[in-house]
Amino acid sequence: MECIFCLKKNEAKSIEHIVSESLGNTIYLMERGRVCDACNKRFANFEREALSSTVLLMERARMGIPNKKGNAAQGVIGKIGIQGNKDFLKNLVTLGGLPQEEIADWDPQKQTFSLKLPAFDKNEVAVSKTLLKIGLESLFTSKRKVFKKYDFTQLRQFLDNSDPTEWPMVVFSGKTIGTFESIPINIHKYHLSRFRCSLLFQEKDSRTLLFKFSYGGIHMMINLLNRDLDWLEEQQAPATHDTIYPAHYRKKLEKHLEKKAKDVVVATAKK
């Protein structure tokens, strides 16, 4: 069998979960051998980082999803320790090392406060990689025609570290432009929805194949084909609550939009 990432023939022993087991997935899997052991091992490193040191950890803890070993979600976001409930009760999370200044709007009557957590603490690359990995594997498994239509060389080179240039993604409110379609169908789609996970795609043009990943209250989007910023402009980003990662891409997009606006002015003047 040929690995869909490194394209090498292999006799893989490991089973690749398209969405990580630690996010709650037990049945949406890759056919054995479609991800070789070497790629699987490489992926495990960035997946672990994405799941245990970012806002995804908070969602795992909040939804009471056990990790691979059957334990409650646990990790650190920024400087704050996150521990899910040991009996997997929902919405019961223990926070450790919480600095006073991070607690805002404390209401003594209702005993509520709001807490700002960094979405990613220098883990953007690991999250981008995780999204790209899930996107390609799910298309291969559930939308083979779409998978066959495009060239994923850049994605593969990013995941095997031969081109480590960062790859932008957006964390957004969930509202998007255009129609998205679910990648998994039937039982797999239903299984993922039980832990509020959805994998959607939209074909825009030959350079834009958008992949939208939702988990709990977190929605993220990435272009599976390249690192261009044009699709972000299309999505009206950066809207007030949308955030582009890695951070320097925000500046890049601003410049890109400024230049476009100038070009429009020049074009109008010429008329």
Ligand SMILES: [Zn+2]
């Ligand atoms: Zn491989």
